[in-house]
Amino acid sequence: MTPIDVEVLIVGAGISGVGGAYHLATQMPDKSFVVLENQESFGGTWRTHTYPGIRSDSDLFTFGYRFKPWKGDPIATADKILTYMGEVIDENDLDRFIRYNTTITNASWASDDKRWAITATVVDPETGSTETVTYRTSFLWMCQGYYRHSEGYSPTWDGMDDFAGEIIHPQTWPDDLDYAGKRVIVIGSGATAATIVPALATDCEHVTMLQRSPTYFSTGRNSNELAEMLRELDIPDEWTHEIVRRKVLHDGALITRMSTEDPEMVKTELAAGIKEIMGEDYQLDPHFTPSYRPWHQRIAFVPDGDLFHAIKDGNASVVTDEISRFVEGGIELASGEVLEADIIVTATGFNLNVLGDIAFDIDAEPMNFADTVTWRGVMFSGVPNMAWVFGYFRASWTLRADIVSDFVCRLLADMDEHGRDYVVPVLGEAADEMSFTSWVDPEDFNPGYIQRGIHLLPRQGDRDPWVHTQNYAHDKEALPAADLHDGSLQFF
């Protein structure tokens, strides 16, 4: 079959891929490109997850793109995020670039051809029949996210087969799950568990959040006072969006700094938010007193304190204990207590999947991503013409999607100007001079999915440009200013 030739190929039509398509179409209108997406429509994370209550945990002023004002409440449901993304696609006529139901399986770089050869499987949604298609592209823009969409991570516990009820992972929530009047246990303590518990609480007989260890939660109204004020003054939406973004970033940077400089003060503030709902005498220990310092893992925002209202109303409760085993009627805990359940939800996280389950090779040598060193968190040593959008843990992912898009467009324009076909980050002497660490410093940020998959991720060095900072304030200055011709990138 004749390959389809495009100059740029974007993998994935989630928030990163749709953003990439927007920036490419507007900043480089003459470039030919496609976006290949495995699912039947756009949205990525926001299409995959359909569990009750599914919503963002960061604000949409910064999770939204910088170029399209967000006009709703800060925390948004998946439906609202999909509507927003759909508007971006419609308003910019991006649909013509996106191919759905298309899963990339192989990517082979050939230096003599100066291109990637891409193999993908296309499923006909009507008949289920499949065909293989091939593309050739100069530049591969990886917007495939960081976790496997087809299945979530669930540990194996003794006795799971003995349990008489249903075991559900939030990532594969059945549309027809009837939980009305049922006793539900949600295993987990992160943002997903904190979203599902209040969403189920009103209809279930009772829902128990079973956690091995607690998480920090911040509470507050799902509204932004500054945005409300600016809207009342009839300020243009574009201005409101930009001003509120700056305020959110300013406040976020302050919390991050205070979490390091004065973690006790931050802990007291977070505790005060919970006590405001639960009452002054409410005992936070053991359910809401993590052993790590705030921001070591993402602080989960609970809009309008709904999780705590569900607990206060008696519809939900929290148990902090180890699981000993599953039994026919529920879960037996290390303490010996048995929690009774009809449904068990395992909100236990993701499986990290760094390159979208695509088999990569470079000049016929299989590529091991973990052997590479990152160039500013965007490109990788020894890997030609490839960029990856990996967003922030402590700030909205999309902030990085926008600045990486600017970078990719600048790089492509520079290559066009200098008549170059491909670019490869090359460590050279830096390899001997630097010490190397993991993609993410576990002392700084250590959620389970990163700990489980850190060995799959590229490494970073100890100095620019070989670092992955996870710091938007740094990147928003450094990436646009990065010298493309300092020798760390080699052009051919």
Ligand SMILES: Cc1cc2nc3c(=O)[nH]c(=O)nc-3n(C[C@H](O)[C@H](O)[C@H](O)COP(=O)(O)OP(=O)(O)OC[C@H]3O[C@@H](n4cnc5c(N)ncnc54)[C@H](O)[C@@H]3O)c2cc1C
């Ligand atoms: C429940 C949940 C809530 C979250 N909330 C927030 C939040 O509030 N704020 C925040 O900043 N971050 C949040 N995150 C992190 C979130 O994943 C990112 O913010 C963001 O949505 C990632 O976008 P993406 O486009 O990079 O990747 P994804 O959303 O993962 O999309 C990648 C797309 O690529 C496709 N794809 C993958 N491999 C292939 C392949 N081989 N071939 C073809 N297509 C492929 C996938 O089908 C998918 O559609 C959340 C994550 C989850 C799971």
